[in-house]
Structures are given as C-alpha cells and as structure tokens.
Amino acid sequence: MANVRLAIMGSAMPPFNYLVVLRCLTTFLFDSDMPATVTIRLEDALQTRLSRLSASTGRTRSDLVREALERQLALIEFSSARRKTRPFAERAGWLTDEDVFDAVS
Numbered sequence: 001m002a003n004v005r006l007a008i009m010g011s012a013m014p015p016f017n018y019l020v021v022l023r024c025l026t027t028f029l030f031d032s033d034m035p036a037t038v039t040i041r042l043e044d045a046l047q048t049r050l051s052r053l054s055a056s057t058g059r060t061r062s063d064l065v066r067e068a069l070e071r072q073l074a075l076i077e078f079s080s081a082r083r084k085t086r087p088f089a090e091r092a093g094w095l096t097d098e099d100v101f102d103a104v105s
Helices: 018-030 044-057 061-091 097-104
Strands: none
Touching: 044 061
C-alpha cells in the first residue's frame, strides 16, 4: 500500500494510507443510514387517493408510500420463502398452515 503526501496551501501533511481514507469515505457515503430518494410516477387517480389519505390521516405522503412499500416487500419476500420451503414442508407432511401450526404449538 502506498503512502501519499499532500501539500495544502504550502504546508505538508503527514503521510497517510489512501486506502484507509477511501474506506472511510465509502463508509460515509454508502454505509450510512442516510435515507435514499426514490422517484415514482403515479396515475392521477392514485395520486388523488394518496393525497386524500394523507390529508385525512395527518400523515405525509412519504410515510404512507414508505409503509405501503415495506408491507408489499414483506409479502413478496414471504411468498418467495414459502415457495422455496414448500418441497421440504411437503416431505415432512406439512401441507397446510394448520399442519405447521400444530407442529410448532
């Protein structure tokens, strides 16, 4: 790893490892908890429904969209996990939700 010496306004800085600095900047820029911004297009009817719900509940449109997205992603992830584990469950004789509930209760 190379050491780098920088001169800022005529005064030299001590040598530093540029990979460490790069990692710190990467951590700050990409691993932080800073929220991301996503832009979506909504049809007029959906936009109207969202605005009305926002006004009637006193919640921001962002909060409503974020909550709806979290729920939808959870449903998709659950469906995917269920689809992947179904063959194992069927081999164990678990064919319904009640079979699973009985086994874990």
